[in-house]
Amino acid sequence: MVNLAARVTVDTAALKHNLRVVRDRAPGARVMAVIKANAYGHGLVAAARALADAEAFAVARLEEAVSLRNAGLSNRIVLLEGVFHPDQLPRASALGLDVVVHSPGQLAMLEAADLPEPVSVWLKVDTGMNRLGVRPGDAGDAVRRLAACASVAAPVRFMTHLACADERDGVFTDRQLQVFDEALAGLEGERSIANSAGLLWRADARADWVRPGIMLYGASPFSGGAGRDLGLKPVMRLASSVISVKDVRAGERVGYGGTWEAPRDARIAIAAIGYGDGYTRHLGSGTPVMIRGETRPLAGRVSMDMIAVDITDAPAVRVGDEVVLWGEGIAVEELARRAGTIPYELLCGVTQRVAVTVV
Numbered sequence: 001m002v003n004l005a006a007r008v009t010v011d012t013a014a015l016k017h018n019l020r021v022v023r024d025r026a027p028g029a030r031v032m033a034v035i036k037a038n039a040y041g042h043g044l045v046a047a048a049r050a051l052a053d054a055e056a057f058a059v060a061r062l063e064e065a066v067s068l069r070n071a072g073l074s075n076r077i078v079l080l081e082g083v084f085h086p087d088q089l090p091r092a093s094a095l096g097l098d099v100v101v102h103s104p105g106q107l108a109m110l111e112a113a114d115l116p117e118p119v120s121v122w123l124k125v126d127t128g129m130n131r132l133g134v135r136p137g138d139a140g141d142a143v144r145r146l147a148a149c150a151s152v153a154a155p156v157r158f159m160t161h162l163a164c165a166d167e168r169d170g171v172f173t174d175r176q177l178q179v180f181d182e183a184l185a186g187l188e189g190e191r192s193i194a195n196s197a198g199l200l201w202r203a204d205a206r207a208d209w210v211r212p213g214i215m216l217y218g219a220s221p222f223s224g225g226a227g228r229d230l231g232l233k234p235v236m237r238l239a240s241s242v243i244s245v246k247d248v249r250a251g252e253r254v255g256y257g258g259t260w261e262a263p264r265d266a267r268i269a270i271a272a273i274g275y276g277d278g279y280t281r282h283l284g285s286g287t288p289v290m291i292r293g294e295t296r297p298l299a300g301r302v303s304m305d306m307i308a309v310d311i312t313d314a315p316a317v318r319v320g321d322e323v324v325l326w327g328e329g330i331a332v333e334e335l336a337r338r339a340g341t342i343p344y345e346l347l348c349g350v351t352q353r354v355a356v357t358v359v
């Protein structure tokens with residue numbers, strides 16, 4: 001059956017291309033492809049299969065790692081926040097996962113655990129973001145305890161996370177890199193620092209492992225940036241169809257609140273997509289959508305299931321025509337800017353009812 005409702009196409013060739021861009025930009029570093037949050041909305045397993053060349057995957061939840069193993073993926077998998085409860089450790093061990101240890105509580109969990117197989121550990125050091133991580137001064141002690149712990153496989157690896165890697169003024173990043181270096185002085189072990197922004201912008205942050213997320217999906221991590229300028233290709237295409245075309249007179253209003261008023265006799269296309277699909281209501285009149293290869297402006301508010309588009313200058317538009325919301329030709333970064341958010345949130349926000357086709 002033809003699907004005229006909101007739909008997503010995931011371009012696996014674009015994912016592979018973007019992984020090659022990561023490798024070009026971080027020569028010599030191993031790649032931990034970040035596929036948390038359902039691969040930023042693209043579909044966890046499909047994305048992982050396309051990115052299977054990556055040396056590791058990073059996820060945020062044990063359940064995500066379970067899905068990957070159930071799908072037969074044997075890559076190294078890192079739980080970025082480690083386990084949330086001691087009950088999860090035997091499962092992580094049985095699945096051969098790497099766990100992050102970011103707190104004294106997680107260290108104690110490992111010391112108290114009796115696991116079938118020791119787990120590999122990434123000690124996370126908080127170098128200034130003040131989200132997760134042990135304090136820099138406690139890193140040496142944590143390493144000694146991990147080395148003495150029967151549930152921990154040698155060698156221990158290290159990571160930190162940059163808070164301001166997307167800011168071109170790198171003063172805060174300089175500080176974090178220095179704190180990380182000092183905290184780990186004299187300690188052997190692989191290191192990982194950089195997310196997408198860090199690996200693109202800071203050669204000195206690439207270390208042994210890079211952890212790209214957003215750039216794998218083709219979007220720029222920089223505000224005001226465009227993936228295309230970095231040589232990236234958009235992976236997700238969000239589209240729907242025109243379900244009604246109508247003429248309105250000059251002065252008539254369109255949609256909830258009547259916020260769009262026809263400045264002249266106008267023609268409106270109604271398309272079957274709305275915030276119920278993840279097309280955020282923060283996008284206002286004038287937002288570009290693409291119909292028949294040309295951009296047309298949104299007219300009025302985004303509803304739950306529908307949007308209105310001003311097609312006065314496109315008399316050929318018909319019911320059934322495809323409407324592209326983002327993807328090639330409409331950058332998700334530009335929409336995010338208009339909506340006062342970041343492309344991550346738009347991509348992650350596509351909802352369950354949107355059918356996904358992987359090509």
Ligand SMILES: *Cc1c(COP(=O)(O)O)cnc(C)c1O
Pocket residue numbers: 034036080161194195196197211212213214215221
């Ligand atoms: C999400 C995440 C990343 C990826 O960040 P991007 O900005 O999407 O590249 C890297 N490291 C950690 C710890 C993360 O949580």
